[in-house]
Amino acid sequence: DTAVSQTPKYLVTQMGNDKSIKCEQNLGHDTMYWYKQDSKKFLKIMFSYNNKELIINETVPNRFSPKSPDKAHLNLHINSLELGDSAVYFCASSQEASAWSYNEQFFGPGTRLTVL
Amino acid sequence: TQLLEQSPQFLSIQEGENLTVYCNSSSVFSSLQWYRQEPGEGPVLLVTVVTGGEVKKLKRLTFQFGDARKDSSLHITAAQPGDTGLYLCAGHRDYKYIFGTGTRLKVLA
Numbered sequence: 402d403t404a405v406s407q408t409p410k411y412l413v414t415q416m417g418n419d420k421s422i423k424c425e426q427n428l429g430h431d432t433m434y435w436y437k438q439d440s441k442k443f444l445k446i447m448f449s450y451n452n453k454e455l456i457i458n459e460t461v462p463n464r465f466s467p468k469s470p471d472k473a474h475l476n477l478h479i480n481s482l483e484l485g486d487s488a489v490y491f492c493a494s495s496q497e498a499s500a501w502s503y504n505e506q507f508f509g510p511g512t513r514l515t516v517l
Numbered sequence: 518t519q520l521l522e523q524s525p526q527f528l529s530i531q532e533g534e535n536l537t538v539y540c541n542s543s544s545v546f547s548s549l550q551w552y553r554q555e556p557g558e559g560p561v562l563l564v565t566v567v568t569g570g571e572v573k574k575l576k577r578l579t580f581q582f583g584d585a586r587k588d589s590s591l592h593i594t595a596a597q598p599g600d601t602g603l604y605l606c607a608g609h610r611d612y613k614y615i616f617g618t619g620t621r622l623k624v625l626a
Contacts, residue, residue, distance in 0.1 A: 441618075506562065
């Protein structure tokens with residue numbers, strides 16, 4: 402059973418296009434995340450949703466719009482794609498996040514986005 | 518400016534050698550986690566340390582959280598080729614995890 406799944410695994414597209422990445426978790430977690438990993442392998446948080454409510458938005462361009470239809474899903478839509486958006490995007494989930502509590506994050510396999 | 522700096526950035530060693538990876542910050546974290554990531558996959562949690570000065574052992578891996586909860590280290594004894602991967606530390610603060618710059622380890626047979 403796949404705990405956190407993402408589709409597609411690879412996404413190659415032209416600059417200016419709009420694309421979406423889907424994420425689903427079957428762990429019953431309350432919190433989901435989107436991370437961006439650049440070519441130097443630096444992993445940076447983009448968004449976090451807790452029970453479908455946005456709790457973290459890390460100065461991400463508003464071309465990126467997350468949507469959480471329910472607790473098990475967190476999708477990422479990107480408008481007007483730019484060359485600099487090329488990266489690997491990871492979805493993750495955990496038990497309910499709080500300011501000081503820690504929980505294990507379970508990561509999806511990643512989506513490699515290439516913008517030409 | 519990266520909040521969590523890891524060193525070394527790259528490490529290539531022979532099987533059987535020992536190594537230590539460092540994760541340093543000027544910020545205090547409520548907890549710190551270590552992950553390992555293999556090519557084409559997402560990071561997988563190895564350990565969480567919570568208390569300043571805490572030491573945790575996971576088979577040949579020893580993790581330590583600094584007394585001031587600003588830094589951490591990962592020591593691997595008798596490294597094996599299966600230890601090869603990208604090691605990431607992640608500090609937890611204000612609802613989020615801030616990841617370190619990463620250490621790419623290669624263990625040669």
